[in-house]
Amino acid sequence: MSTMLEVSGVSHRYGSGAKAHTAVNNLSFTVEAGQLASIVGPSGCGKSTLLRCVAGLTPATEGTVSLHGDRVDGVPDDLAVVFQDYSRSLFPWLSVQKNVEFPLRWRSISRGERRKRAAEALEHVGLADVGGKYPWQLSGGMQQRVSIARALASRPSLLLMDEPFASVDAQTRFELEDLTRRVQREQGTTILVVTHDIDESVYLSDRVLVLSKSPASIVADLRVDLPADRDQIATRESLEFVTLRGEVARLLHGGTPDEAAKAASDAAEWALAEQSKAQPVRPRSRR
Numbered sequence: 001m002s003t004m005l006e007v008s009g010v011s012h013r014y015g016s017g018a019k020a021h022t023a024v025n026n027l028s029f030t031v032e033a034g035q036l037a038s039i040v041g042p043s044g045c046g047k048s049t050l051l052r053c054v055a056g057l058t059p060a061t062e063g064t065v066s067l068h069g070d071r072v073d074g075v076p077d078d079l080a081v082v083f084q085d086y087s088r089s090l091f092p093w094l095s096v097q098k099n100v101e102f103p104l105r106w107r108s109i110s111r112g113e114r115r116k117r118a119a120e121a122l123e124h125v126g127l128a129d130v131g132g133k134y135p136w137q138l139s140g141g142m143q144q145r146v147s148i149a150r151a152l153a154s155r156p157s158l159l160l161m162d163e164p165f166a167s168v169d170a171q172t173r174f175e176l177e178d179l180t181r182r183v184q185r186e187q188g189t190t191i192l193v194v195t196h197d198i199d200e201s202v203y204l205s206d207r208v209l210v211l212s213k214s215p216a217s218i219v220a221d222l223r224v225d226l227p228a229d230r231d232q233i234a235t236r237e238s239l240e241f242v243t244l245r246g247e248v249a250r251l252l253h254g255g256t257p258d259e260a261a262k263a264a265s266d267a268a269e270w271a272l273a274e275q276s277k278a279q280p281v282r283p284r285s286r287r
């Protein structure tokens with residue numbers, strides 16, 4: 001695998017002098033092409049700031065970001081971002097199809113090709129039939145699918161997602177997580193997701209980067225050895241999932257990597273053993 005993203009010694013400070021606030025502190029990591037990595041960390045630790053530095057939206061105070069070897073110093077053409085707040089990122093006066101086509105207008109892509117790409121992207125997210133509607137005619141989950149389609153239409157080398165499912169209900173969240181994994185697998189897209197949801201970070205990813213409290217630094221870089229085919233119920237009940245989730249939770253509560261791995265593994269095994277000992281409860285008969 002080749003390296004798609006390289007973040008090297010990135011720090012970001014807001015303000016200067018006595019009022020300076022360091023949000024991100026000397027972070028380094030790489031993401032391989034085709035990988036789905038997630039960044040999980042406590043609220044306010046600097047996740048969004050890091051993502052903005054990676055996207056070229058905010059220049060890093062120190063360090064460098066490179067996308068397939070090219071230094072990022074502005075938003076690269078082949079990078080797309082999906083934000084949490086779909087209602088503010090879609091244009092209410094444009095149809096769904098036009099919203100998806102919109103970013104392609106600034107590239108030398110013919111009108112016919114723009115239409116074709118938008119239709120393909122909408123089909124990919126299961127919204128082939130709603131191109132003529134307006135965003136406000138769709139549910140929240142559908143609007144976030146449109147945002148994902150818009151990002152995919154530009155065929156990005158790297159897709160960044162900042163708390164992308166935080167504003168939808170639990171069922172829709174599951175559907176969108178599965179959609180994201182399908183996009184990665186079918187299109188080979190490299191994806192970096194920022195989330196504060198521990199379960200989501202484990203379920204979604206090939207790898208979880210755990211950040212410390214502010215200013216963010218990397219506490220652990222965990223490989224997720226779950227099967228590629230995941231299921232929202234069975235995967236979340238598996239020993240591997242429960243162990244990893246426990247490990248991430250302990251790291252976020254200040255545990256060292258060794259303590260967190262050992263305690264999570266012991267706790268998950270104990271829970272499974274207790275579960276298998278439990279007597280099945282006989283359902284009450286209904287009249």
Ligand SMILES: Nc1ncnc2c1ncn2[C@@H]1O[C@H](COP(=O)(O)OP(=O)(O)OP(=O)(O)O)[C@@H](O)[C@H]1O
Nearest residue numbers: 014021023042043044045046047048049050196214
């Ligand atoms: N434009 C800004 N000017 C000054 N400080 C900022 C600015 N944006 C963020 N910060 C501060 O930087 C720190 C990190 O913020 P950031 O939004 O990156 O964290 P986060 O981990 O994404 O938070 P959350 O999970 O709550 O969304 C916070 O203390 C925040 O108050």
